[in-house]
Amino acid sequence: xxxxxxxxxxxxxxxxxxxxxxxxxxxxxxxxxxxxxxxxxxxxxxxxxxxxxxxxxxxxxxxxxxxxxxxxxxxxxxxxxxxxxxxxxxxxxxxxxxxxxxxxxxxxxxxxxxxxxxxxxxxxxxxxxxxxxxxxxxxxxxxxxxxxxxxxxxxxxxxxxxxxxxxxxxxxxxxxxxxxxxxxxxxxxxxxxxxxxxxxxxxxxxxxxxxxxxxxxxxxxxxxxxxxxxxxxxxxxxxxxxxxxxxxxxxxxxxxxxxxxxxxxxxxxxxxxxxxxxxxxxxxxxxxx
Amino acid sequence: xxxxxxxxxxxxxxxxxxxxxxxxxxxxxxxxxxxxxxxxxxxxxxxxxxxxxxxxxxxxxxxxxxxxxxxxxxxxxxxxxxxxxxxxxxxxxxxxxxxxxxxxxxxxxxxxxxxxxxxxxxxxxxxxxxxxxxxxxxxxxxxxxxxxxxxxxxxxxxxxxxxxxxxxxxxxxxxxxxxxxxxxxxxxxxxxxxxxxxxxxxxxxxxxxxxxxxxxxxxxxxxxxxxxxxxxxxxxxxxxxxxxxxxxxxxxxxxxxxxxxxxxxxxxxxxxxxxxxxxxxxxxxxxxxxxxxxxxxxxxxxxxxxxxxxxx
Numbered sequence: 289x290x291x292x293x294x295x296x297x298x299x300x301x302x303x304x305x306x307x308x309x310x311x312x313x314x315x316x317x318x319x320x321x322x323x324x325x326x327x328x329x330x331x332x333x334x335x336x337x338x339x340x341x342x343x344x345x346x347x348x349x350x351x352x353x354x355x356x357x358x359x360x361x362x363x364x365x366x367x368x369x370x371x372x373x374x375x376x377x378x379x380x381x382x383x384x385x386x387x388x389x390x391x392x393x394x395x396x397x398x399x400x401x402x403x404x405x406x407x408x409x410x411x412x413x414x415x416x417x418x419x420x421x422x423x424x425x426x427x428x429x430x431x432x433x434x435x436x437x438x439x440x441x442x443x444x445x446x447x448x449x450x451x452x453x454x455x456x457x458x459x460x461x462x463x464x465x466x467x468x469x470x471x472x473x474x475x476x477x478x479x480x481x482x483x484x485x486x487x488x489x490x491x492x493x494x495x496x497x498x499x500x501x502x503x504x505x506x507x508x509x510x511x512x513x514x515x516x517x518x519x520x521x522x523x524x525x526x527x528x529x530x531x532x533x534x535x536x537x538x539x540x541x542x543x544x545x546x547x548x549x550x551x552x553x554x555x556x557x558x559x560x561x562x563x564x565x566x567x568x569x570x571x572x573x574x575x576x577x
Numbered sequence: 578x579x580x581x582x583x584x585x586x587x588x589x590x591x592x593x594x595x596x597x598x599x600x601x602x603x604x605x606x607x608x609x610x611x612x613x614x615x616x617x618x619x620x621x622x623x624x625x626x627x628x629x630x631x632x633x634x635x636x637x638x639x640x641x642x643x644x645x646x647x648x649x650x651x652x653x654x655x656x657x658x659x660x661x662x663x664x665x666x667x668x669x670x671x672x673x674x675x676x677x678x679x680x681x682x683x684x685x686x687x688x689x690x691x692x693x694x695x696x697x698x699x700x701x702x703x704x705x706x707x708x709x710x711x712x713x714x715x716x717x718x719x720x721x722x723x724x725x726x727x728x729x730x731x732x733x734x735x736x737x738x739x740x741x742x743x744x745x746x747x748x749x750x751x752x753x754x755x756x757x758x759x760x761x762x763x764x765x766x767x768x769x770x771x772x773x774x775x776x777x778x779x780x781x782x783x784x785x786x787x788x789x790x791x792x793x794x795x796x797x798x799x800x801x802x803x804x805x806x807x808x809x810x811x812x813x814x815x816x817x818x819x820x821x822x823x824x825x826x827x828x829x830x831x832x833x834x835x836x837x838x839x840x841x842x843x844x845x846x847x848x849x850x851x852x853x854x855x856x857x858x859x860x861x862x863x864x865x866x867x868x869x870x871x872x873x874x875x876x877x878x879x880x881x882x883x884x885x886x887x888x889x
Contacts (some may be wrong), residue, residue, distance in 0.1 A: 400604045420626060
């Protein structure tokens with residue numbers, strides 16, 4: 289903010305530029321938010337207006353779409369679907385937070401043989417396409433009789449298979465001063481005490497980021513659920529929506545998008561509540577890597 | 578406790594610390610912390626990779642025990658399966674269209690927000706939101722409707738529904754990826770804010786134009802972040818599944834134009850139960866992604882600039 293070179297003649301175009309910048313950003317925002325506005329509006333439109341009408345806004349609010357949506361799909365109510373989705377996402381969150389923070393502490397702070405190669409291997413698995421391991425994992429879970437249960441969706445999270453989060457927490461722990469643990473060691477803490485009492489509480493921001501991202505990614509996940517779950521009563525909201533993919537009749541449009549709104553709601557709420565953690569977490573994943 | 582003896586950075590005041598537990602004991606503790614990860618890496622990563630490598634040389638179908646067929650899956654894939662090549666073509670086309678567009682938009686928006694005084698946090702969050710929503714089935718269904726016959730795009734431009742036209746359906750899916758530019762944008766913005774302001778001040782004094790500053794300061798200083806985003810988004814784009822599934826009702830149509838590699842792999846493995854064939858496809862994908870990443874890393878030496886090596 290130096291004023292040495294700026295004269296009124298130069299300042300004016302800068303003010304104009306600022307206005308243009310905001311106008312551009314707002315315009316971009318409108319385009320970006322259009323699909324969401326469309327979704328909300330369509331979920332409240334009467335069946336006749338979904339395709340025929342060009343107006344974004346419905347002529348009258350058709351709340352019965354939501355009533356139909358609450359009845360669910362294949363005789364499974366939305367409450368059931370929502371519970372199933374929450375169960376999987378909740379299990380995944382707990383699993384990831386526990387297993388990834390344990391592994392991260394070892395990588396960030398403890399000395400052990402092959403630490404370098406193992407860390408490199410862990411980083412490499414971030415880039416590993418899921419599909420390379422998918423079929424044998426399916427066979428393994430099939431042998432264990434776990435197909436069409438939630439175990440294949442939750443159990444891997446307890447084994448720190450999502451290396452991205454291990455990496456995220458490692459980066460965070462490396463930023464904590466080492467003196468803390470030295471002080472703890474002087475006070476007689478072993479690695480376990482100093483992990484649970486000193487490091488873990490300080491790592492809370494990274495753990496919250498892990499928890500939120502895990503929740504959202506698991507909530508949105510479709511592929512894994514599509515493969516492992518086939519009984520309608522075990523379906524999640526995502527899988528139930530998939531049933532609408534095959535139904536091409538436009539009469540189901542209103543309820544389908546009403547259910548889509550219901551399925552998006554938790555993510556939107558999470559975003560509004562935790563946006564700082566999400567944006568910061570994403571920003572840090574890049575610049576420290 | 579003397580001030581004359583300066584502690585080295587590597588071993589800060591080790592003398593004061595009471596004696597550490599023996600090395601083996603500390604090692605044991607590390608393996609306890611690592612045990613879930615080690616188990617997962619062995620049972621859910623390494624073992625499956627080995628098994629799928631073996632299965633790729635068999636005719637395994639989930640129900641009968643696998644028979645060794647040698648390279649047949651691979652030769653069939655490369656020489657006798659036109660759908661395979663169409664899926665490769667669709668995937669490459671999608672990656673080449675979607676990733677550069679998404680990153681370019683992300684960079685432009687990050688540059689626009691960089692010097693903004695009011696409202697930056699708001700825009701940053703708002704532009705980031707689609708990155709969280711975009712992978713969902715809900716949004717994929719919205720996309721299909723907006724780009725369908727009689728949908729918004731048809732009404733605005735009179736082009737008809739994109740999702741029903743072989744040359745256009747891919748663009749609709751690519752635009753969904755572009756729509757999620759927020760995640761790389763946030764990373765770009767964080768990178769931009771780390772560039773020291775003195776560099777620009779010095780350039781200003783030297784009379785460099787804004788474009789010149791962009792080319793000579795912003796691009797080289799930001800190149801590690803550009804590289805990071807490029808690698809990450811490319812790898813992710815190769816694995817996109819949900820939107821193609823939703824837009825084409827799981828078929829990859831019209832005319833296989835959205836038959837992404839992952840979609841065809843799912844079709845072969847889990848719909849047609851040709852697990853051996855699908856395993857071979859998975860290994861080719863793995864090797865292809867590995868090769869592309871290696872090429873990106875190799876070329877990065879000539880254009881990625883690390884200002885402070887050893888900064889971790």
